[in-house]
Amino acid sequence: MTVLTNTTAVIVTYNRSAKLMKVLDALERQSLSLDTILIVDNASTDDTQDRVEAYAKDMPVIRYLRLPENVGGAGGFHEGIKAAYMQGAHYIWVSDDDAYPEPDALQKLQEAIIEFEDSYQWRPSFACSRVEWTDGSLCEMNTPHPVWDWARFVRPGKAWALVDSCSFVSVLIPRWAVKEHGLPIADYFIWFDDAEYTRRLSRSYPGIFCPESRVTHDTPDNRGVNFGLVNDKSLWKFKYGARNETSFRRREQGFPGVVAYIYSVHQQMKKGRIPWKLRWKIFRSILRGMAFRPKIQNV
Amino acid sequence: MRTTSTLFGPIPPQSIDRLQLETSRIIDIYRLLFPSQRLNFFFYEGDNPIWGEPSIIEGEVTLAPEHLSAEFLGRVECQGAHDAAPVITIMVSVPRAPFPSEMKLQDSDWNPFKPLKALYGITPLFYEEIRYKVEMARKRRARRVHAHTSLPLGKGTSLLPQPQDPNSGKRPAILIGTHWLEVGGAEKLAIDSVRWALEAGLRVFVVAGVASLQRLATMLPDSPDVIFIRLDRYLPDHLWPRFVEQLVLTENIRLLHIHHCRVLYDALPQIRAKTPWVKVIDSTHIIEYADGGYPRISGVWSNYIDIHHVISRELVNYYRDHFQILNKVTLGRMLEGKDMRMSLPPMTMQTAQKTLYVSFIGRLYYQKRPIVLVEILRALASWAQKSNVDLRGTIVGEGPFLSAMKQLMRRYRIDDKFIMKPADCDIPELLSRSDILLVPSNNEGLALVCYEAIEHGCIPISTNVGSQSEVIPTDLLLPLSPRAAVHTSVEIIDKLWRNKDFLAYQKDALHAAWARLAADPTAKDVLMTHYRAAAGTSQE
Numbered sequence A: 001m002t003v004l005t006n007t008t009a010v011i012v013t014y015n016r017s018a019k020l021m022k023v024l025d026a027l028e029r030q031s032l033s034l035d036t037i038l039i040v041d042n043a044s045t046d047d048t049q050d051r052v053e054a055y056a057k058d059m060p061v062i063r064y065l066r067l068p069e070n071v072g073g074a075g076g077f078h079e080g081i082k083a084a085y086m087q088g089a090h091y092i093w094v095s096d097d098d099a100y101p102e103p104d105a106l107q108k109l110q111e112a113i114i115e116f117e118d119s120y121q122w123r124p125s126f127a128c129s130r131v132e133w134t135d136g137s138l139c140e141m142n143t144p145h146p147v148w149d150w151a152r153f154v155r156p157g158k159a160w161a162l163v164d165s166c167s168f169v170s171v172l173i174p175r176w177a178v179k180e181h182g183l184p185i186a187d188y189f190i191w192f193d194d195a196e197y198t199r200r201l202s203r204s205y206p207g208i209f210c211p212e213s214r215v216t217h218d219t220p221d222n223r224g225v226n227f228g229l230v231n232d233k234s235l236w237k238f239k240y241g242a243r244n245e246t247s248f249r250r251r252e253q254g255f256p257g258v259v260a261y262i263y264s265v266h267q268q269m270k271k272g273r274i275p276w277k278l279r280w281k282i283f284r285s286i287l288r289g290m291a292f293r294p295k296i297q298n299v
Numbered sequence B: 001m002r003t004t005s006t007l008f009g010p011i012p013p014q015s016i017d018r019l020q021l022e023t024s025r026i027i028d029i030y031r032l033l034f035p036s037q038r039l040n041f042f043f044y045e046g047d048n049p050i051w052g053e054p055s056i057i058e059g060e061v062t063l064a065p066e067h068l069s070a071e072f073l074g075r076v077e078c079q080g081a082h083d084a085a086p087v088i089t090i091m092v093s094v095p096r097a098p099f100p101s102e103m104k105l106q107d108s109d110w111n112p113f114k115p116l117k118a119l120y121g122i123t124p125l126f127y128e129e130i131r132y133k134v135e136m137a138r139k140r141r142a143r144r145v146h147a148h149t150s151l152p153l154g155k156g157t158s159l160l161p162q163p164q165d166p167n168s169g170k171r172p173a174i175l176i177g178t179h180w181l182e183v184g185g186a187e188k189l190a191i192d193s194v195r196w197a198l199e200a201g202l203r204v205f206v207v208a209g210v211a212s213l214q215r216l217a218t219m220l221p222d223s224p225d226v227i228f229i230r231l232d233r234y235l236p237d238h239l240w241p242r243f244v245e246q247l248v249l250t251e252n253i254r255l256l257h258i259h260h261c262r263v264l265y266d267a268l269p270q271i272r273a274k275t276p277w278v279k280v281i282d283s284t285h286i287i288e289y290a291d292g293g294y295p296r297i298s299g300v301w302s303n304y305i306d307i308h309h310v311i312s313r314e315l316v317n318y319y320r321d322h323f324q325i326l327n328k329v330t331l332g333r334m335l336e337g338k339d340m341r342m343s344l345p346p347m348t349m350q351t352a353q354k355t356l357y358v359s360f361i362g363r364l365y366y367q368k369r370p371i372v373l374v375e376i377l378r379a380l381a382s383w384a385q386k387s388n389v390d391l392r393g394t395i396v397g398e399g400p401f402l403s404a405m406k407q408l409m410r411r412y413r414i415d416d417k418f419i420m421k422p423a424d425c426d427i428p429e430l431l432s433r434s435d436i437l438l439v440p441s442n443n444e445g446l447a448l449v450c451y452e453a454i455e456h457g458c459i460p461i462s463t464n465v466g467s468q469s470e471v472i473p474t475d476l477l478l479p480l481s482p483r484a485a486v487h488t489s490v491e492i493i494d495k496l497w498r499n500k501d502f503l504a505y506q507k508d509a510l511h512a513a514w515a516r517l518a519a520d521p522t523a524k525d526v527l528m529t530h531y532r533a534a535a536g537t538s539q540e
Helices: A017-028 A048-056 A072-086 A105-120 A175-181 A193-201 A235-271 A276-291 B013-033 B100-104 B114-122 B124-145 B185-200 B215-219 B237-251 B262-266 B268-274 B293-300 B313-323 B370-387 B402-411 B427-432 B448-455 B482-498 B500-519 B523-535
Strands: A007-013 A036-041 A062-066 A091-096 A099-101 A127-132 A161-165 A171-174 A207-217 B038-045 B055-057 B072-078 B087-094 B173-178 B203-208 B226-228 B253-259 B279-284 B307-310 B329-331 B355-361 B390-396 B418-421 B436-439 B459-463
Touching: A007 A017, A007 A072, A007 A105, A017 A036, A017 A048, A017 A099, A036 A048, A036 A072, A048 A062, A062 A072, A062 B313, A072 A091, A072 A175, A072 A193, A091 A099, A091 A105, A091 A175, A105 A127, A105 A171, A105 A207, A161 A193, A171 A175, A171 A193, A175 A193, A193 A235, A235 A276, B013 B038, B013 B072, B013 B087, B013 B237, B114 B124, B124 B370, B124 B482, B173 B185, B173 B237, B173 B262, B185 B203, B185 B215, B185 B253, B185 B279, B185 B523, B203 B237, B237 B253, B237 B262, B237 B268, B253 B262, B253 B523, B262 B268, B262 B293, B279 B293, B279 B523, B293 B313, B307 B313, B307 B523, B313 B329, B355 B370, B355 B427, B370 B390, B370 B402, B370 B436, B370 B482, B390 B427, B402 B418, B427 B448, B436 B448, B436 B482, B448 B459, B448 B500, B459 B482, B459 B500, B482 B500
Parallel strands: A007 A036, A007 A091, A036 A062, A127 A207, B038 B087, B173 B203, B173 B253, B203 B226, B253 B279, B279 B307, B307 B329, B355 B390, B355 B436, B390 B418, B436 B459
Antiparallel strands: A091 A171, A099 A207, A127 A171, A161 A207, B038 B072, B055 B087
């Protein structure tokens, strides 16, 4: 357990300057002040840089990391967490550029992780917020995955369920976990980078879900990650997802895990009556994923 | 203090004075560094005019014949705070006085890189092109080879006691660290900083990081409030941090201003851990291709620094793009005394004029590309002959390339067209009668001479390096490649000479750029704010 609490927020952004400004407003209002806010800009072509620079004039804790090209969310989080770690952060609070935390979101996460350690002598490998959609309902795509004994430490008033994966929308990662498990896989580019990373962190000990820490995720619609929802517009993202999860399953569960994954994807697409034209493309991505073995980079 | 040595023989009084002065300076340095210890000095006569080769042993030393060598001058003991105080043994040479020739001569003549000497003999421009390509290759490797991440600074926890300002009661002081006190742009700003700090009401301590004759030390203001401590001669680098800590505590140093002083960067952990109330400012100028130079070093130390003062927008962007730093960086131009309301004289050059006067002003070092300059002059002479223009010019500057330039100009038979003058000539007069100022620089922060040229009606043409594009319009910028720079400079001058509209447009653009820069805060503006705050003389 550490008494040092130097905290860096890592926000990855791409061409959403208006939403990013709302995120910065929300970070400025945090009841627990941040030591650093690192904006990782995936080479935005809009006015992101100018607006961040202007904002930083009144907010000295902002640092701006502009990447030379768009390396996707995965690449952005990889670079951001690496930079935060190298700068000496003890806690790294990771989030998207369209997620607006409540003023006490960070404080609740940090208190939970510290109190959990103190009470149970286990160190959670991360703590994640309850992510809500704009209407206050649960944001489907950001639902954390519980472990089998998720309720072991759930107490009235402290409903900290144990989870083994969550999304990169308001997740607080302690320094030791990054040191022990390395960085998110930048080669994933987009999708499943967060699930893979938090599952990797969970090898030490699961993370905790802190429902009292709340974040609003300002997405266009509230849809989960289900292959029954693939369409022409979203195909590119699902292809990354299929490739990345296949690669993860092959690494962690071997061939049986991949077969089980193919079956579940097939079932989802069948239920969703996805045209075969799209289904074949997803299966081809799964095939690519079997040979895709990106390296995990340590700090 | 007890002296056990005796001086014998017919020794000139100035030598005696010098020895006494230097030994007392050495004693002062070590007394401050080890305030309570018993100091045991062994002095030697040095044959090096620069470096005292100090050797420090924290404890007694067992003497051997080499300790009493032919250069042995004597031994001095200084008592400690009490009889049982630990002993520090300091063995140090007193550098000899420099010869007049050493005071004057700074660098030996430049010679081309030996394996390529023959190539230089055949085609100097091709030699320059190779050198440029090698430099660009180093630049491409720089990010891989040199760290570009700020060192983390653990601020600790409030659960443990924090260092407290002892409040020595002395008037607030500043420590200004320079690279050295020899000719250079960074040193000019450092010496200006000393003046401004005095003006703000601070006592000023100056140190130089690189041992040298420190020829510009005489430029420091003659004031009892300015003290130049010769750490560069007498203190090994690894002891600087401890000395700085003691100086801060003893002399009530409130501000540390680093001007390219590497050893002071290394003292920052000591400052942050032991005397965290001291505010740290640094000033940086030029990004070196091979390793980023001082801006990179400064970026690496950024978490230990409160204010990065920079002189150009290029540097503002550099800190942002390489170290993610936005708001600790303050732009303050080196344009002290410029009045933005002053009316600029009309530019001298006219289209199709029968004479053309070109100038070059700068130190004759590789950074200013003297060989490329001669090649440009040669190409211009050829153009002038074809265009029936009487081309003349002046090259102002001194440095190791002087003789190589003279030789080359003789070889190209253009030495009768261009006069070479030393650096102390009348620059405003020269710029007033020049049509064009050539700045074929390899690297710059922002060359002030371009700014001065506009003020005197002269059109500057410069390589597009550093922040030169802030003062020079795009059409008057040269590519960095030496061969392309030569061709382009002739093309630009030809176009200015032939095309009336182009010339008029560039004149307007230069005046607009001058006004833009004049509107920016100056180095004095931004630094004085911090100096006055430290001195407690803010006018708020």
